[in-house]
Amino acid sequence: MLYESTRGQYGRVSAAEAIKLGLAPDGGLFVPCRDVIFTEERLISMAGLSYQDRAIRILEEYLGDYTREEIAACVKLAYSAEKFDAPATAPVRKLDDSLYVLELWHGPTCAFKDMALQILPHLLTRAAAKTGEKSSIVILVATSGDTGKAALEGFKDVPGTRIIVFYPEQGVSEVQKLQMITQEGNNVAVVAVRGNFDDAQTGVKSIFADKDFNQELQNNNYRLSSANSINWGRLVPQISYYFSAYLDLLAKGEVNRGEKINFVVPTGNFGNILAAYYAREMGLPVNKLICAANSNNVLTDFIRTGVYDRTRRFLKTISPSMDILISSNLERLLYHLSGRNPEKIRQWMGSLNKTGQYQVDETVYKPIGRIFWSDFASDSDTLATIKAVHQRYGYVMDTHTAVGMRVYERYREETGDGTKTVIASTASPFKFNESVVKAILGEDAVKGKNELELLEVLAVKSRLEIPAGLRNLDQKPVLFKNVVSKEEMTEAVRNLLLKS
Numbered sequence: 001m002l003y004e005s006t007r008g009q010y011g012r013v014s015a016a017e018a019i020k021l022g023l024a025p026d027g028g029l030f031v032p033c034r035d036v037i038f039t040e041e042r043l044i045s046m047a048g049l050s051y052q053d054r055a056i057r058i059l060e061e062y063l064g065d066y067t068r069e070e071i072a073a074c075v076k077l078a079y080s081a082e083k084f085d086a087p088a089t090a091p092v093r094k095l096d097d098s099l100y101v102l103e104l105w106h107g108p109t110c111a112f113k114d115m116a117l118q119i120l121p122h123l124l125t126r127a128a129a130k131t132g133e134k135s136s137i138v139i140l141v142a143t144s145g146d147t148g149k150a151a152l153e154g155f156k157d158v159p160g161t162r163i164i165v166f167y168p169e170q171g172v173s174e175v176q177k178l179q180m181i182t183q184e185g186n187n188v189a190v191v192a193v194r195g196n197f198d199d200a201q202t203g204v205k206s207i208f209a210d211k212d213f214n215q216e217l218q219n220n221n222y223r224l225s226s227a228n229s230i231n232w233g234r235l236v237p238q239i240s241y242y243f244s245a246y247l248d249l250l251a252k253g254e255v256n257r258g259e260k261i262n263f264v265v266p267t268g269n270f271g272n273i274l275a276a277y278y279a280r281e282m283g284l285p286v287n288k289l290i291c292a293a294n295s296n297n298v299l300t301d302f303i304r305t306g307v308y309d310r311t312r313r314f315l316k317t318i319s320p321s322m323d324i325l326i327s328s329n330l331e332r333l334l335y336h337l338s339g340r341n342p343e344k345i346r347q348w349m350g351s352l353n354k355t356g357q358y359q360v361d362e363t364v365y366k367p368i369g370r371i372f373w374s375d376f377a378s379d380s381d382t383l384a385t386i387k388a389v390h391q392r393y394g395y396v397m398d399t400h401t402a403v404g405m406r407v408y409e410r411y412r413e414e415t416g417d418g419t420k421t422v423i424a425s426t427a428s429p430f431k432f433n434e435s436v437v438k439a440i441l442g443e444d445a446v447k448g449k450n451e452l453e454l455l456e457v458l459a460v461k462s463r464l465e466i467p468a469g470l471r472n473l474d475q476k477p478v479l480f481k482n483v484v485s486k487e488e489m490t491e492a493v494r495n496l497l498l499k500s
């Protein structure tokens with residue numbers, strides 16, 4: 001399988017090259033050059049397999065220049081019992097006869113990002129070897145909270161790599177921040193940015209685009225790559241869990257052969273839902289992909305109108321990982337739906353850059369309406385949903401998952417569609433415990449307590465164990481205190497790599 005850039009100004013590359021580069025040098029995103037289709041028979045034959053074996057079947061379709069043994073070795077290292085505290089890796093919980101929750105947060109950092117970032121370092125180091133890379137790979141990450149910690153955990157102490165994570169100084173939860181600034185490892189760095197996630201992501205993308213700086217890095221034996229979902233190696237492992245969820249339902253007799261289901265995906269950078277789109281295109285029986293946004297509802301407006309407009313106030317919400325107005329992965333969807341038209345993509349992305357807006361044409365807008373449905377949930381909706389779900393099902397969900405749940409309720413009210421539905425649960429409730437405790441126990445329960453004290457409160461109330469990765473965070477030394485403006489991000493990278 002070869003990969004091409006959505007902007008059409010860079011040659012086709014192997015999977016290893018695409019993963020090593022992260023972002024295409026013309027500013028585009030790498031996408032597979034041909035479609036991958038799983039027949040119904042093939043799908044059914046995977047129902048009895050473990051998560052690991054299902055993942056191998058998906059990955060080998062896309063990573064043609066890796067042997068099955070190499071993929072299997074990467075999968076085994078990534079999805080082991082030491083790393084994931086659920087035997088099923090990504091278990092599906094049943095809430096009622098037509099509603100299920102796919103828990104994607106049983107990895108070391110308690111967010112769905114582990115599903116990809118536990119395997120990406122193995123894929124990337126092999127990619128470097130396959131492409132004869134001599135330089136150290138420097139992973140630059142922009143995070144709104146979850147990707148950063150998951151990438152640090154995945155890449156810490158990986159030989160031949162360095163990792164630098166930029167996060168919005170005021171834009172992540174206390175737990176998320178502590179997880180990152182206490183990160184140990186001989187190749188890691190964490191930098192706060194005065195600004196929001198979009199500033200951090202735009203800053204990272206402009207470092208990738210800065211030819212002189214990249215040359216300077218090359219002269220010092222460094223090559224940049226990415227661990228955000230702009231990197232195909234981040235996205236492709238995420239396809240596996242949609243297959244796995246469906247196969248679990250099939251294996252348990254919850255769905256019949258060929259029966260379609262809906263997926264609800266809380267999303268900000270459009271990576272998670274794009275992985276679900278690929279799964280659907282590959283033949284997974286999916287009816288609707290329900291895109292759940294928070295009050296930064298740029299994606300909802302886009303899906304409803306075909307107009308992408310980021311010229312609006314950036315809001316800080318209680319689902320901070322989704323506080324994003326520039327959703328990078330939408331570019332891949334538009335590329336596919338426009339019939340792989342790089343001119344159109346350049347036009348729309350150019351307009352987004354210049355004016356903050358673009359409008360897609362009918363050929364793209366129509367299939368979007370057929371495949372996707374979208375709505376958003378405000379913070380008060382989110383809190384009310386956590387409480388209602390806890391009362392109704394005894395199930396505790398985090399704020400991002402609750403956004404998904406609320407949007408699903410609206411979907412049902414509006415469409416009457418009773419298709420079985422799986423909500424992608426993107427983070428452990430312990431990670432956003434302040435809002436979760438407030439929702440379930442009321443305002444007074446959080447008064448005067450920090451998020452680390454609230455872990456205990458939530459553990460008692462939910463009768464769940466505090467995940468290992470979140471315990472004792474306050475006793476770890478803070479190792480990173482650097483704060484920069486978005487204009488200083490390149491200099492921060494230079495200082496970390498070339499001057500220290």
Ligand SMILES: N[C@@H](CCOP(=O)(O)O)C(=O)O
Pocket residue numbers: 142143144145146147148227228229230268269271272321322
């Ligand atoms: N929600 C993300 C933002 C970056 O998204 P990614 O999927 O492209 O890594 C975060 O938590 O950092």
